[in-house]
Amino acid sequence: MPRLFQKPKEEEPSTTLDRMLPAPKHFDASLTDTFMQRRTSYEFSDEPISDQDLVEILWAADGVNGSPKSDHRTTPTTLNWREIDIYVVKANGVWLWKPATHSLGFIHGKDRRSDLCLLQPFAKNAPVHLVYVYDQAKTQGLMRDVLTRVIEFVKRDDISAMAQEVLDNAPLLDTGTKVMAVYMACAAMSINCLARLTFDAKKVHSTLALSKTQKALCIQTIGYKPKGLLDLAF
Numbered sequence: 670m671p672r673l674f675q676k677p678k679e680e681e682p683s684t685t686l687d688r689m690l691p692a693p694k695h696f697d698a699s700l701t702d703t704f705m706q707r708r709t710s711y712e713f714s715d716e717p718i719s720d721q722d723l724v725e726i727l728w729a730a731d732g733v734n735g736s737p738k739s740d741h742r743t744t745p746t747t748l749n750w751r752e753i754d755i756y757v758v759k760a761n762g763v764w765l766w767k768p769a770t771h772s773l774g775f776i777h778g779k780d781r782r783s784d785l786c787l788l789q790p791f792a793k794n795a796p797v798h799l800v801y802v803y804d805q806a807k808t809q810g811l812m813r814d815v816l817t818r819v820i821e822f823v824k825r826d827d828i829s830a831m832a833q834e835v836l837d838n839a840p841l842l843d844t845g846t847k848v849m850a851v852y853m854a855c856a857a858m859s860i861n862c863l864a865r866l867t868f869d870a871k872k873v874h875s876t877l878a879l880s881k882t883q884k885a886l887c888i889q890t891i892g893y894k895p896k897g898l899l900d901l902a903f
């Protein structure tokens with residue numbers, strides 16, 4: 670059966686160099702245990718996150734699932750737009766998650782983690798920040814045209830307002846599904862995690878070298894639990 674909202678081709682911001690991550694493995698924790706463990710944390714070890722743990726988290730946020738031919742993702746998006754890119758900010762630079770190849774595209778090699786922290790100094794040394802970036806250019810297509818035409822030509826304010834609301838809400842809701850998937854992946858692996866909307870949007874835009882059609886919507890900070898005295902003793 671043909672799919673209603675077909676994604677014609679993968680369009681990712683271009684990067685010069687890709688670093689392959691290991692293949693994602695299965696999570697062992699039960700769904701119930703994972704829901705029981707899900708928390709927001711405000712403490713992070715500065716220990717780097719391993720590539721294997723990172724790929725599990727990124728796969729949960731936006732990974733290819735099912736058979737490779739089915740081209741499905743772990744998280745859904747409005748009209749299958751796939752308009753949210755995930756940038757990975759680490760001590761060794763800024764990277765772009767590429768779900769189709771489970772690799773990281775190189776953006777630049779500077780440690781700009783502190784640019785992402787506004788009111789949370791405790792997050793500055795966390796090893797990884799995921800930045801969810803909406804790309805309006807990825808929402809172009811038949812369904813957006815239909816909605817835009819509805820807004821332009823229907824003479825009913827309520828219908829125009831509804832169509833506009835769909836366009837406005839989609840990127841926020843599509844980001845939310847990814848945020849929750851990452852909370853769950855982190856809970857399943859006992860990794861600390863904090864979603865936050867507090868950041869300097871202008872600074873983040875330049876740190877990630879974003880284009881005019883892109884906008885950072887949310888940041889999720891990730892790190893191992895800080896070691897306690899007992900951990901350090903043994």
Ligand SMILES: Cc1cc2nc3c(=O)[nH]c(=O)nc-3n(C[C@H](O)[C@H](O)[C@H](O)COP(=O)(O)O)c2cc1C
Nearest residue numbers: 707708709710789845848863864865866867868887
């Ligand atoms: C989309 C989103 C944005 C959030 N933004 C912030 C934030 O800016 N600062 C903050 O300290 N916590 C932020 N949080 C964390 C919430 O405050 C936290 O989820 C809430 O206190 C409930 O705690 P729990 O996640 O441990 O259940 C955010 C959570 C979500 C889902």
